[in-house]
Amino acid sequence: MRVKIRYRIPLVLALAVAALLAPGCMDNRLNRPVARAGEDMSVEAGEAVTLDGSRSLGRRGRIVTWHWTQLEGTPVQLSDPSGPVTTFITPETASGVQVLVFCLAVTDEGGGSNTDTVRVTVRALAGQAKYVILLIGDGMQMAYEVALSRYLYGTDQDLSWHSFPLRTVCATWHIDTYDRYAWAYGAPRYTDSGFNPVLGYDPHLGGGWTYDGWWNPPSDEYFLTPLPAWGGGWEAIPATDSAASGTALACGRKTEAGNVNWAAGDPANGALTFIGEECRGQKSMALGVVTTVPFAHATPACFASHATTRYAYEEISTEIIHRTRPDVVIGAGHPDWSGFAYISEDDYAGLKSGNVPPYSEYLLVEREVGMDGGVALEAAVNTLLNPAHPAHGRKLFGLFGGWGGYMEHPEPEDAPGMPGFTWPEGAEENPSLGECTRAALRVLTQRGKGRGFFLMVEGGDIDWANHAMDYSWMIGAMHQFDEAMKAVHAFVEDPATPLTWENTLVILTSDHSNGYLRFCPGTVLGRGRLPAVIPEPSPENHSCEIWYGAPGVHTNEPVMVYARGAGASLFRDYQGRMYPSTRLVDNTDIHAVMRRAVGLR
Numbered sequence: 278m279r280v281k282i283r284y285r286i287p288l289v290l291a292l293a294v295a296a297l298l299a300p301g302c303m304d305n306r307l308n309r310p311v312a313r314a315g316e317d318m319s320v321e322a323g324e325a326v327t328l329d330g331s332r333s334l335g336r337r338g339r340i341v342t343w344h345w346t347q348l349e350g351t352p353v354q355l356s357d358p359s360g361p362v363t364t365f366i367t368p369e370t371a372s373g374v375q376v377l378v379f380c381l382a383v384t385d386e387g388g389g390s391n392t393d394t395v396r397v398t399v400r401a402l403a404g405q406a407k408y409v410i411l412l413i414g415d416g417m418q419m420a421y422e423v424a425l426s427r428y429l430y431g432t433d434q435d436l437s438w439h440s441f442p443l444r445t446v447c448a449t450w451h452i453d454t455y456d457r458y459a460w461a462y463g464a465p466r467y468t469d470s471g472f473n474p475v476l477g478y479d480p481h482l483g484g485g486w487t488y489d490g491w492w493n494p495p496s497d498e499y500f501l502t503p504l505p506a507w508g509g510g511w512e513a514i515p516a517t518d519s520a521a522s523g524t525a526l527a528c529g530r531k532t533e534a535g536n537v538n539w540a541a542g543d544p545a546n547g548a549l550t551f552i553g554e555e556c557r558g559q560k561s562m563a564l565g566v567v568t569t570v571p572f573a574h575a576t577p578a579c580f581a582s583h584a585t586t587r588y589a590y591e592e593i594s595t596e597i598i599h600r601t602r603p604d605v606v607i608g609a610g611h612p613d614w615s616g617f618a619y620i621s622e623d624d625y626a627g628l629k630s631g632n633v634p635p636y637s638e639y640l641l642v643e644r645e646v647g648m649d650g651g652v653a654l655e656a657a658v659n660t661l662l663n664p665a666h667p668a669h670g671r672k673l674f675g676l677f678g679g680w681g682g683y684m685e686h687p688e689p690e691d692a693p694g695m696p697g698f699t700w701p702e703g704a705e706e707n708p709s710l711g712e713c714t715r716a717a718l719r720v721l722t723q724r725g726k727g728r729g730f731f732l733m734v735e736g737g738d739i740d741w742a743n744h745a746m747d748y749s750w751m752i753g754a755m756h757q758f759d760e761a762m763k764a765v766h767a768f769v770e771d772p773a774t775p776l777t778w779e780n781t782l783v784i785l786t787s788d789h790s791n792g793y794l795r796f797c798p799g800t801v802l803g804r805g806r807l808p809a810v811i812p813e814p815s816p817e818n819h820s821c822e823i824w825y826g827a828p829g830v831h832t833n834e835p836v837m838v839y840a841r842g843a844g845a846s847l848f849r850d851y852q853g854r855m856y857p858s859t860r861l862v863d864n865t866d867i868h869a870v871m872r873r874a875v876g877l878r
């Protein structure tokens with residue numbers, strides 16, 4: 278009796294406090310079990326959260342039932358509301374923060390019950406990304422990432438983006454790929470309003486992960502069997518081209534091969550709005566494109582123009598220079614090396630003189646014999662950023678490239694244990710991709726005037742190397758791409774720039790796979806090692822070091838996506854959405870994440 282009296286007053290107080298804190302949930306009368314819903318937490322929108330009630334204690338016997346309910350906030354889907362541990366994805370939050378409150382009710386073997394609450398504070402992500410940097414390794418599936426990592430470090434996953442917190446696998450199919458499968462399976466062809474994503478990429482046949490040097494997808498046959506086009510006839514390995522996949526990334530829309538931001542079927546009014554246009558129109562952000570291949574080539578074209586065919590180079594370059602007029606263009610296609618294949622004589626002459634619009638908006642820096650391209654590019658940027666110079670505040674046009682149409686790459690040496698690169702003679706008249714990226718970031722920061730920017734950086738000749746099955750070129754091109762990411766990383770982390778991981782979204786991916794590179798079983802190319810012989814492709818050829826299962830052509834093998842910074846965790850909302858019971862995203866989802874991260878309407 279005396280015991281009860283001694284405890285009654287504090288207990289009443291405790292109950293009163295508990296009732297004030299969480300009405301309807303908390304009740305700690307004696308002889309009841311102790312419910313423990315876990316520590317309060319603060320997370321980002323789109324994050325996976327685990328609620329752990331397993332530390333609850335029974336007063337009479339073990340805890341036998343758990344029951345989680347949500348008391349406050351946007352309703353979420355709990356994975357296992359009757360388990361000790363349950364998970365959910367935090368909802369999108371329009372602005373600021375919102376608090377989700379959950380109640381855990383437990384009972385023990387003696388029939389006693391109790392409850393506890395846990396608060397989850399969700400920070401908004403949408404609209405937080407002022408700076409978006411999208412890096413595209415053209416024709417780069419994971420095997421090529423492994424190849425460079427092994428060459429540089431002797432390990433598989435040590436490139437500059439491999440430590441990013443968000444990494445996932447991405448399907449890249451376009452409408453022609455879909456229609457080949459649809460024809461083969463007797464299914465209806467693709468329409469925007471009625472399609473089955475699994476027909477475009479089937480994880481049961483191709484796997485929910487991708488070849489990483491060790492794990493092989495369940496079926497080579499799925500990726501390597503040529504199929505007839507819709508309606509029969511011409512057979513090919515189903516796979517997207519760069520224009521259709523660039524359109525998916527830039528506009529979030531599936532289209533057909535060759536279309537640059539243009540709807541399938543080439544209707545007259547079929548131009549699609551690309552993300553840079555929207556960033557500019559809605560947020561006054563600056564816009565830049567950087568590539569190692571001609572600036573009017575398919576991938577950069579998808580971030581600066583529209584065309585019914587990717588091969589309309591003159592039309593594309595005219596749109597870029599006269600209408601889109603990005604704040605930064607750096608690429609190959611210089612007429613002294615490529616002729617006037619990628620830029621018209623008038624436009625080249627106009628940019629060179631720079632005295633009438635639209636040319637006068639730009640400062641041109643170009644390849645010159647005997648001049649180091651990186652030095653020339655940096656000097657041009659210093660000019661643009663110098664308030665005392667008449668060209669101060671202009672846009673930057675960097676026109677480089679060599680005989681092959683692309684900026685030459687450094688050559689890797691076959692030196693076991695000592696990886697190294699040498700530049701072929703004259704190649705340093707081109708800037709490196711790292712130098713191009715840094716130049717673009719500096720100019721865009723100034724041109725964005727605090728409102729941010731969208732930058733696309735393409736390792737374009739990775740794809741060209743893989744079409745040629747040139748392993749050494751591929752390593753050189755991949756190394757350039759790795760250096761580009763290092764330049765991005767250094768710029769975001771530099772306290773002298775306004776970019777931080779809180780206001781910058783960095784995404785690295787590829788537009789499609791190419792060549793179906795495989796490392797032969799039993800061989801690991803170590804640090805500094807290049808394969809001695811590139812054999813005839815054959816899965817049975819085990820005496821080799823590497824082989825190409827799809828010599829010189831694209832495949833539908835999924836590619837990787839790596840993301841870091843503002844909005845990176847939004848990818849979790851899309852994992853498995855189109856490809857159930859996998860963690861796959863679609864290339865159109867990358868567009869959706871960028872839109873939401875920037876806060877586009």
Ligand SMILES: [Zn+2]
Nearest residue numbers: 415416519788
């Ligand atoms: Zn491509």
